Amino acid sequence: MKIFSDIGRYLILLKNVFQIPENPKLYRKKILFELRVLCLDSLPIIAVISIFVGAAIAIQLAANLSNPIYPRWITGFSAREGIMLEFAPTMINLVLAGKIGSHIASEIGTMRITEQIDALDVMGVNSASYLILPKIIACVAFSPIVIVVSIFLALLGGWVAGVTTGVITSYDYIDGLQLDYTNKSLIISLVKGLVYSFIIASVSAFRGYTVSGGALEVGRASTKAVVESCITLIVANLIITNLLL
Amino acid sequence: MIEIKNIVKSFSDKRVLNDISTVFETGKTNLTIGRSGSGKTVLMKSMIGLETVDSGQVLFDGKDMLKMTKKERQLLRETIGMVFQNGALFDSMNVADNVRFPLRMFTNMTKAEMSKRVDFCLDRVNLSNAHDLSTSELSGGMRKRVAIARAIVNNPKYLFCDEPNSGLDPQTSIVIDSLIKEITEEYNITTIVNTHDMNSVMGIGEHIIFIYEGNLWWEGTRHTITQTKNNEFNDFMFNNELTKLLKASVNKKEE
Ligand SMILES: Nc1ncnc2c1ncn2[C@@H]1O[C@H](COP(=O)(O)OP(=O)(O)OP(=O)(O)O)[C@@H](O)[C@H]1O
Ligand SMILES: [Mg+2]
Numbered sequence: 001m002k003i004f005s006d007i008g009r010y011l012i013l014l015k016n017v018f019q020i021p022e023n024p025k026l027y028r029k030k031i032l033f034e035l036r037v038l039c040l041d042s043l044p045i046i047a048v049i050s051i052f053v054g055a056a057i058a059i060q061l062a063a064n065l066s067n068p069i070y071p072r073w074i075t076g077f078s079a080r081e082g083i084m085l086e087f088a089p090t091m092i093n094l095v096l097a098g099k100i101g102s103h104i105a106s107e108i109g110t111m112r113i114t115e116q117i118d119a120l121d122v123m124g125v126n127s128a129s130y131l132i133l134p135k136i137i138a139c140v141a142f143s144p145i146v147i148v149v150s151i152f153l154a155l156l157g158g159w160v161a162g163v164t165t166g167v168i169t170s171y172d173y174i175d176g177l178q179l180d181y182t183n184k185s186l187i188i189s190l191v192k193g194l195v196y197s198f199i200i201a202s203v204s205a206f207r208g209y210t211v212s213g214g215a216l217e218v219g220r221a222s223t224k225a226v227v228e229s230c231i232t233l234i235v236a237n238l239i240i241t242n243l244l245l
Numbered sequence: 246m247i248e249i250k251n252i253v254k255s256f257s258d259k260r261v262l263n264d265i266s267t268v269f270e271t272g273k274t275n276l277t278i279g280r281s282g283s284g285k286t287v288l289m290k291s292m293i294g295l296e297t298v299d300s301g302q303v304l305f306d307g308k309d310m311l312k313m314t315k316k317e318r319q320l321l322r323e324t325i326g327m328v329f330q331n332g333a334l335f336d337s338m339n340v341a342d343n344v345r346f347p348l349r350m351f352t353n354m355t356k357a358e359m360s361k362r363v364d365f366c367l368d369r370v371n372l373s374n375a376h377d378l379s380t381s382e383l384s385g386g387m388r389k390r391v392a393i394a395r396a397i398v399n400n401p402k403y404l405f406c407d408e409p410n411s412g413l414d415p416q417t418s419i420v421i422d423s424l425i426k427e428i429t430e431e432y433n434i435t436t437i438v439n440t441h442d443m444n445s446v447m448g449i450g451e452h453i454i455f456i457y458e459g460n461l462w463w464e465g466t467r468h469t470i471t472q473t474k475n476n477e478f479n480d481f482m483f484n485n486e487l488t489k490l491l492k493a494s495v496n497k498k499e500e
Contacts, residue, residue: 023350115333118295122405123347124322 010206016128017136017202027134034138038100039146045099046092046146047153053091054154055161057082062167075168076176079158084185088150089192090237093200096146097229101204104135105225108208109218117209132205139201143193151189188244195240196233203229246271247292247403247435252301254284254291261287262298263459272433274426274449276440279456280481285439286330288456289405292437293325294318305403323351326396330407330439332388334380340367340391341376347399366394369424386413393421397428404429404436410445418442422449443482446470455481 021027062075108131111117120127155177162168204225211221247269254262261284269275277285290296292303294310303310305321313321334343341363348359367373370390375383383391389409396404406425410418426449429436440446446453447467455463455478463478470482 026349111335114336115329115331116335118290119327119329119333119335121295122293122322122325122327123350124319124325125350126319 009210010203013128013132013206013209014202016126017132017205019126019129021129021133022125027130030130030134031137031141034134035142038103038135038138039142042096042099042146043149045095046150049092049095050088050150050153051157051160053087054079054083054157057087057154058158058162058173059165059167062162066167072168072172073176073179075162076158076173077179078176079173080155080177080181081185083154083158084151084189085241087154088147089189089196090233092146092150093143093193093196093233094230096197097200097204097233098226100139101200101226101229102222104201104204105208105222106218108132108205109211109221112209112211113214113218128209132202132209135205136198136201139197140194143197144190146197147189147193151186188240191244192237192240195236199232199236200229203232246306247437248302248304248307249292250302250304252288252291252303253299254287254296255299261459262291265301265456265459265461267454267461267464269435269437270452271435272430273436273451274429275435275437275452275454276446276450277437277454277456278440278446278450278481280441283456284459285456286407289407289437289439293322293327293405323399324402326399326401326404328389328392328396328404328406328409330411332380332392334383334388334391334395336380338380339376340372340378340380340383343380343391344394344398347395351399362398363394366398367391369397369428370394371420386417389413389421393424400432401434404434406436406438408439408441410440410442415444418444419448425449443485446482457481 058075058079061078065074065078108117111131117127117131120130159170159173162173163170207221207225207228208218211217248267249269250266252262252265253260265288277288279285287296291298291301292310294303298311301311308317308321310318310321335346338346341360344363344366345359348354348362352359354362363376364373367375370393372387372390372394375387375391378387380388380391389412393406393409396406404425409425410421413421422445425436425438428434438445438449447470450467450470453463453465453467453470454461455475457463457477463473463475465473473479
């Protein structure tokens with residue numbers, strides 16, 4: 001039963017979030033700020049994970065598909081499909097759910113328990129919109145960049161690792177990457193990214209915004225935000241994959 | 246003028262406010278006093294809609310806040326300044342930006358005009374050198390004073406202060422009290438102050454309500470305080486070490 005009331009409260013919160021701002025200029029500044037602290041600051045970890053996981057995927061595939069009955073382009077081809085369809089959107093966003101989700105929930109939750117949100121409300125500011133909308137916009141707007149960077153670096157990591165360890169030649173890998181390439185995988189990947197980043201920002205903001213109690217509850221809300229973002233994201237992944245493939 | 250009628254508020258099955266009615270007049274410093282836990286903060290938050298009441302009316306110059314549409318309530322709130330019990334400063338902003346925030350949000354002032362107004366308000370709370378401090382660098386009393394500056398920066402019609410001088414030294418308390426009284430009279434604000442500070446009561450209490458266990462137990466001015474026969478109220482006001490000491494010394498002289 002609790003889950004239904006939570007979903008209801010989440011939707012009501014979203015309704016308050018998507019309202020025309022009192023002062024768009026302030027919102028613009030906040031969006032730029034959130035882009036910096038939420039998104040740009042996540043690029044290093046995205047880069048590191050992409051490169052190393054891409055490398056591991058390529059080596060793993062090459063080892064498993066070394067039997068001569070497979071065509072030589074199969075490693076590059078499979079790496080491309082796996083990275084574009086699942087790794088870059090889903091796995092990277094799971095990592096971001098941990099980093100960005102806990103950040104958003106604890107920031108907004110702390111503002112709640114120290115009455116900063118009440119202070120906004122008393123001034124006549126739509127606190128839900130003022131605090132949450134810029135975060136959602138920043139995360140969603142940044143998600144295509146995350147996806148493209150991650151795909152590029154993962155494939156690059158695969159190439160470097162495969163070639164330097166000698167499990168695959170540069171020609172075969174690149175040949176595989178280019179085989180039958182259409183933009184469909186990229187589009188699916190980008191769509192997933194948009195949906196996931198919306199889920200992460202909004203679910204975490206919901207958990208932070210509805211905290212009551214003290215510091216302990218903020219910690220709990222932050223954990224809850226990450227867990228629930230991840231689960232929602234995985235379910236959404238299944239749905240999108242079914243719909244789009 | 247703010248008039249409250251028959252305010253009732255419970256948390257689950259615990260009744261915290263029991264049928265409270267009174268009138269807070271414009272241009273006067275109205276005090277709500279009572280022991281810790283008596284319901285002062287809940288009453289104040291109920292009046293501005295931060296807590297939802299079970300029943301009752303809160304009339305801001307005749308208009309019931311509880312019946313307003315969201316838009317109306319938002320517009321009303323732009324005319325309200327509030328000092329929270331523990332400041333509620335925005336900790337992502339420095340002192341000057343905290344005070345400037347309502348101006349940026351709701352006015353079309355130029356940067357220069359805003360800075361002038363912020364300087365003026367920070368000056369009034371004796372914080373003219375604190376502009377660039379972050380909120381974590383402030384002492385408790387400074388936080389209170391920044392909160393007051395933020396509450397008055399946009400010329401509110403209604404000013405709510407939840408224990409503006411708890412945790413301050415007696416001198417600073419008096420400064421804050423007289424500041425609140427001064428602006429109330431100067432700008433003809435309807436001011437409501439929660440307090441359990443006796444100096445405030447005697448210093449600025451033009452209209453006082455005494456809340457006891459969620460009930461309005463006594464109502465009057467600082468001039469009628471000594472004439473009341475209400476036991477709980479007398480106990481609250483006069484049963485402390487200083488008054489006992491004074492009484493004893495008076496009795497001694499009389500002997
Ligand atoms: N969110 C809440 N949930 C349940 N009970 C609450 C809540 N907020 C306040 N109360 C209860 O309401 C009563 C009145 O609390 P309130 O904060 O108004 O006291 P107060 O008069 O402001 O005290 P103080 O002088 O210590 O600030 C207390 O008994 C408190 O336990
Ligand atoms: Mg209180």
